[in-house]
Amino acid sequence: MSDDVFDGPETPPAPVVHLPRIPAQPAPEITSRFLFVDVAAQRAKQLRMGALARIDKNDGRHVPHKLERMAMEEVKRQLVEYTVPPDPEPPTLD
Numbered sequence: 859m860s861d862d863v864f865d866g867p868e869t870p871p872a873p874v875v876h877l878p879r880i881p882a883q884p885a886p887e888i889t890s891r892f893l894f895v896d897v898a899a900q901r902a903k904q905l906r907m908g909a910l911a912r913i914d915k916n917d918g919r920h921v922p923h924k925l926e927r928m929a930m931e932e933v934k935r936q937l938v939e940y941t942v943p944p945d946p947e948p949p950t951l952d
Contacts, residue, residue, distance in 0.1 A: 880912050884936035894933060897940045902929035912937040 888894045905925040915921050922928045932938050
């Protein structure tokens with residue numbers, strides 16, 4: 859038998875760790891409650907689908923356990939990027 863043959867099971871590849879992408883600059887503060895709810899709901903959906911949390915658990919502040927609360931906290935701390943679509947042009951009557 860040669861030295862380059864290995865009959866044992868293959869070692870599984872190392873897991874790939876993806877760090878959450880935190881915005882370079884804080885997102886604009888949300889002053890509308892309706893926009894806050896929309897952004898937090900979208901972020902909670904991302905967290906439920908497996909996205910990593912952007913809250914540092916070692917900063918001494920409380921970290922919520924429920925995904926919806928975590929999403930709201932991320933929005934409050936301006937860690938979530940969002941865009942608001944422009945208002946549609948009103949139709950013109952010709």
